[in-house]
Amino acid sequence: MRHTPWLAFAIDRSAKTPVFEQICAAVRDRTISGELTEGTRLPPTRAFAVELGVSRSTVVTAYEQLVAEGYLSSLTGSGYTICATGQVELPAHRTPPGPEQEGEQPRKPVPFEASQPDMRLFPHRQWAKAVSRVCRTNPQSxxxxxxxxxxxxLRQAIAAHVAEWRGIQASAHQIAITAGSTDALEICMRALTAKGDTIGLEDPGYMPARSFAQAHGLSQIRLEIDGNGARLPPDGTKPQLVMLTPSQQYPLGGAMSPGRRLEFIRWAKANGTWIVEDDYDSEFRYAGRPIPAMAGFDRLNRTIYIGSFSKIFSNSLRLGYVILPETLLEPFRTTLMRFGIKASYLPQQALSEFMASGEFYRHLRRVRRIYAERRKYLIDRLTADFSDVGTFQDHQAGMQIVLHLNDRWTDTVIAQRAAEKSVEVQALSEMASDKCACNGLVLGFCGYQQEEMAAGLAVLRSCFDQA
Ligand SMILES: Cc1ncc(COP(=O)(O)O)c(C=O)c1O
Structure with missing residues (x-):
């Protein structure tokens, strides 16, 4: 390394950065930080080249680059001088995080995070086969x-899937692929509402929907939950859109009664409101057949249906879909053209092959069986070890169970204590507005083996006992 006393910097010949760029960087940094002020004359190119031990042409190239960028001006006969720049405090260089900090490694499952499928069960070999088959036979697709x-x-495969599993008769042209159901919810809000409009959201409910509605400038009406599911918006309110989870209320669990579904459908028709049915985890019903979707009941008249592959297949593929009434095809096309498509195209053909070959359903049957065992384990343990702290309802479906706490406990306090011991339970009150008397712990069970849950429950028990 050779230092120049004038700029007090070193040329690093072992660096990948070319020497002329190192000179440029030194002058830029010192100009922006105010160390070199307007009018300061730079050393003559020949002298500076000797000082740095580089060729003169390298220094000339650097100076000319800085002239082009506006840091230097060059006047014939007077050399190069610093131009005016605002003084800015430069942040110190930080070592960039490595792949571990960036979450590149598969995340270790942390009981009892809600809505987490067990990605250790992902059918890697069969999926790789489906991808390579498409690459071989139809790479262009x-x-x-x-x-x-x-x-x-894929849209045809989804049409067949929802006909069989969800009781919805839809043609492939009514289906749009999205980047998961969250993306689909956002697209619905963009397509069907404008800033200042009103939206009805379940309380408690899915917080990202609430945040997006807020960001989109919508005023929110809370839909209370009772024994029949979400209640209709209060009289005198007229939202453009309501978002519901009728098959399995999120996060409380439980299906909306047929009577309440009919009430919603009639009300939506009378008021010109759209119902968005978020059915993100409906395939997970552990007793009997899946409860048919509201959109099937309504024959896709006022109801827009949203499904997802995040829970039944892979969280990270980010694929979901929205099924639209015929009258909404054009507004949704316009919205997608305006805001762009987020869903990746590459895995879509492979997923359609995966569904057509039957592998997808083999996987679905397998995870349902495993999740059913895990659910039973959690229920048995809660009954045996936690009956003194609260109650829960077994809805025989979904991905989580809510333990409603007795008045003696506060959900946020227990959740905080558990987090300090690396156990993740979500406080129900954080998924609800202040008006909702919610005090419970949301316990996901799908992503965790029995031993992992056993260890997590021991920690959770100690959080109660500690009080
Ligand atoms: C009610 C609800 N809707 C949607 C989603 C998100 O699904 P996706 O991963 O398909 O965006 C979740 C995820 O937990 C959810 O709880």
Whole structure:
């Protein structure tokens, strides 16, 4: 390394950065920080080159680059001088985080995070086969920019899936692929509401929907939950949109009664309101057949249906879908053109093959069986070891159980204590407005083996006993 006393910096010949760029960087940094002020004359190129031990042309290249960037001006006969720049305090260079800090490694499951499938059960070998089959036989299908509503074969496979599993009769042209159900919820809000409009959201409910409604400038009406599911918006309010989880209320669990569904459908028709049915985890019903979707009941008249592959297949593929009434195809097309498509096209063809080959359903049956065992384990343990702290209801469905706490306990306090001991339970009151008398712990069970849950429950028990 050679230092120049004038700029007090060193040329590092072992660095990948070219020498002329190192000179540029030194002058830029010192100019922005105010160390070199307007009018300061830079050393003559020949002398500076000797001082640094580089060729003169390297220094000339650096100076000319800085002239082009506006840091230096060059006047014939007077050399190069610093131009005026605002003084800015530069942040210190920080060592960039490595792959571990960036979450590159598979995350270790942390009981009892809600809505987490067990990605250790992902059918890697079969999925790799489906991807390589598509690459071999139809590589173009993975690379084309794609239709606005997504891969047609996948939309056909989804139409067959929802007919069989959800009782919805829809044609592939009514289905649009999205980047998970959260993306679908956002698209619905964008397509069907404008700033200042009103939206009805379940309370407690899915917080990201609330945050997006807020960011979109919508005023929110809370839909209380009773024994029949979400209640209709209060008289005198007229939201443009209501978002519901009728098959399995999130996060409380439990299906909306047929009577309440009918009330909502009639009300939506009378008021010109749209119902968005978020059915993100409905395939997880552990006794009997899945409860048919509200959109099937309504024959996709006032109801828009949202489904997801995040829970039944992979959280990280980010694929979901929205099924639209015919009258909404055009507004949704316009919205997607305006705001862009977020769903990746590449895995869509492979997923359609995966569904057509039956592998997808083999996987679904397998995870349902495993999650059913885990659910039973959690219920048995809660009954045996936690009956003194609260109560829960077994809805035989979903991905989490809510333990409603007795008045003696505060959910946020217990959740905080558990977090300090690396156990993740979500406080129900944090998924609700202040008006909701919610005090409970949301315990996800799908993503965790029995031993992991046993260890987590021992910690949780100690959080109560500590009080
Ligand atoms: C009610 C509800 N809707 C949607 C989602 C998100 O699903 P996705 O991963 O498909 O965006 C979740 C995730 O937990 C959820 O709880």
């Amino acid at each position: 993975m690379l084309v920019s794609g239709a606005l509503f997504g891969n047609y074969k």
